[in-house]
Amino acid sequence: MSDAITTSSETDFQQAKTILAAKGKSFYWASHLLSDIHARRATRLYRFCRYLDDLVDEATSPDAAKTALKSVETAVITRRSEDAIVNDALQLIDECHIYREAILELIRGVASDLETVRIADEPELLRYCFRVAGTVGIMMCAVLDVRDPVAMPHAIDLGIAMQLTNICRDVKEDANLGRRYLPASLVGDVDPSALRSPAPQGTPRIEAALARLLEMAENYYSSGMAGLAFLPLGARSGIVVASQIYRQIGVQLKANHFAYWKARTTVSSRSKAMITARSLAMSVCTPSFWHVQAEHDAKLHRDLAGLPCAHVVEIGSHG
Numbered sequence: 001m002s003d004a005i006t007t008s009s010e011t012d013f014q015q016a017k018t019i020l021a022a023k024g025k026s027f028y029w030a031s032h033l034l035s036d037i038h039a040r041r042a043t044r045l046y047r048f049c050r051y052l053d054d055l056v057d058e059a060t061s062p063d064a065a066k067t068a069l070k071s072v073e074t075a076v077i078t079r080r081s082e083d084a085i086v087n088d089a090l091q092l093i094d095e096c097h098i099y100r101e102a103i104l105e106l107i108r109g110v111a112s113d114l115e116t117v118r119i120a121d122e123p124e125l126l127r128y129c130f131r132v133a134g135t136v137g138i139m140m141c142a143v144l145d146v147r148d149p150v151a152m153p154h155a156i157d158l159g160i161a162m163q164l165t166n167i168c169r170d171v172k173e174d175a176n177l178g179r180r181y182l183p184a185s186l187v188g189d190v191d192p193s194a195l196r197s198p199a200p201q202g203t204p205r206i207e208a209a210l211a212r213l214l215e216m217a218e219n220y221y222s223s224g225m226a227g228l229a230f231l232p233l234g235a236r237s238g239i240v241v242a243s244q245i246y247r248q249i250g251v252q253l254k255a256n257h258f259a260y261w262k263a264r265t266t267v268s269s270r271s272k273a274m275i276t277a278r279s280l281a282m283s284v285c286t287p288s289f290w291h292v293q294a295e296h297d298a299k300l301h302r303d304l305a306g307l308p309c310a311h312v313v314e315i316g317s318h319g
Contacts, residue, residue, distance in 0.1 A: 012084065013043065016043045016047035017043050019046070019050060024046050026246055029245065030242035032238075038144050038232075038234070039238075041144075042143055042144070045089075045136075045143055049106070052106065052107060053110060055072070055110070056110055056111070056113050066114060071083075072086055072107060075090065076103050076104060089103075096142040102135040102138040103139065106131065106135040106139075109128060116178075117178070118189070119182065119183045120184050121184065122183055124183070126160065126303045128181070129164060130159075134160050135159070137157070140159075144231055144232060146230050154226055154296060156301070157220040157223035157224045158221065158224025161218075161221040161243070164216055165246055165249050168213050168217075168250060168253055169249050169264065171206075172197075172260055172264075174192070175196045176196065177192075178192050186213075197261045207257065214250040217247075218247075219300065221247055223296065225288060226293065228240065228289050229290060229291050230292065236289060237280055240280070241276050244275050244278075245275050248271060249266075249267060252265050253265045
């Protein structure tokens with residue numbers, strides 16, 4: 001560990017836990033099913049990822065956000081930071097041997113939100129999802145002590161699935177920020193303002209687009225779940241529950257006829273409890289929970305070719 005990195009304190013962890021409970025309710029719920037060490041690491045990682053998001057979403061200006069992200073990027077490369085949250089992340093990187101290029105790619109993905117966000121097609125969307133969420137899957141492998149490189153594509157896919165779900169849920173919120181993640185190939189080259197409260201004539205195309213993206217998400221969820229057996233046994237239930245709670249957002253959105261503009265889709269505590277019980281009961285009877293059943297479907301990563309660390313073969317490297 002670098003001399004510039006100080007030890008994370010219990011106060012730091014409790015602050016991270018508070019952020020997770022407030023802003024990552026689904027992950028907070030599922031974290032109780034992880035071992036203490038894995039829950040603590042995942043909580044610290046969540047705080048850092050949320051910190052990067054907030055640098056963009058809560059910045060006073062795009063230039064200020066770019067400067068702040070550049071500072072974090074420099075810290076990751078030099079292993080030095082004066083910021084407490086970044087410093088804790090640097091320590092976590094060293095503790096878990098997190099692949100640094102994944103973090104740098106995440107920063108690039110978050111930084112792209114500062115540009116004009118008008119996704120053209122599905123391949124561009126998947127590449128974005130990889131940058132801002134597939135990379136988190138890579139980091140979670142290290143946090144959960146997964147060392148088999150064959151596991152990584154499945155972790156990437158679970159991140160992509162959750163990001164696709166996020167995008168479908170948050171169309172209105174993203175539009176309010178001037179962003180359109182729904183591909184023009186599905187909804188046309190419309191301005192984000194047209195998605196805040198769409199006109200009746202435009203809703204069928206938007207509904208079809210959301211249905212398509214959630215169908216894509218299902219393929220990535222399935223791939224993510226196919227990699228469960230790579231996880232330590234004590235981490236599998238937590239990941240199953242987190243993924244199924246997140247998947248439920250899409251299920252409810254579809255049940256509500258994709259009317260995201262009427263209300264933000266959330267999963268109630270009662271539903272989370274039911275999903276948890278059902279998921280735990282079903283998972284122990286599912287062969288893939290115990291043993292890897294099939295190879296990763298390479299077609300799911302066809303559109304990721306050429307991206308840094310999209311096909312990483314070593315988890316233990318510092319980059």
